[in-house]
Amino acid sequence: MKIINLLNIHPEQYSSMLFETYMHWCTDFCTKNYEQELQSLLANAPINKYFLMEYRKLEAEFLEMAKEYQKDPNITPEDYRELYADCTVKIFNRHQKALVRNAKITTIINNYECN
Template sequence: MNTKTLQKLDICPQQYESMIFNLYSNWCESVATDNKEFQKILASSAVNRWFLMELAKCETEFHLLTDRYVGSNVTPLDFNNCHRDCVYKLNNIRPTALLKEIKKIPKGIPVLTALNAN
């Protein structure tokens, strides 16, 4: 956890952890097709590692954009808005290979396709 981020956003570590969990949970929900798949994605350590790595990139961008404004008239609300804009990009990316592994259809379950539907 980056103390610079906590200071800029004017939040405590618990609030930061809660914010990150909410981001992750919402992202997992956006890529899942049902509740069972959501739970698998949420529990995947590989997906979580990927998400945190991408989040770190977003936060690096946040700091590059805001470091020059520390100590000026920029408020924590301004920093929060910038942080939100930086991490919003996470909603547009997916680790396709990791998600494919989770979304595999178990053997023995018939798959309905246009070819075998009568």
């Protein structure tokens, strides 16, 4: 049972939805220098790995709950989308302070020159 099938969306829509969620999640940790902190968080591999690990747990929870409704002919993709949103919104309550702190102090250096 694939998530994109239950939600009745294209893989590109799923990827966009996941990235948008990741970006919003990262913005929750930006305080002083918003743009620099956001860039540092978005580009940080350990932060991304942690986010995806926790998000996959929430998606697994969604799939377990979705199994209960599979045989119900009245369940629509919209119902599954609502259940998915209810499960995955919990990502905004999950973070590791040390990872976030370390990522925020990382400085991104632009290696290009403007002409």
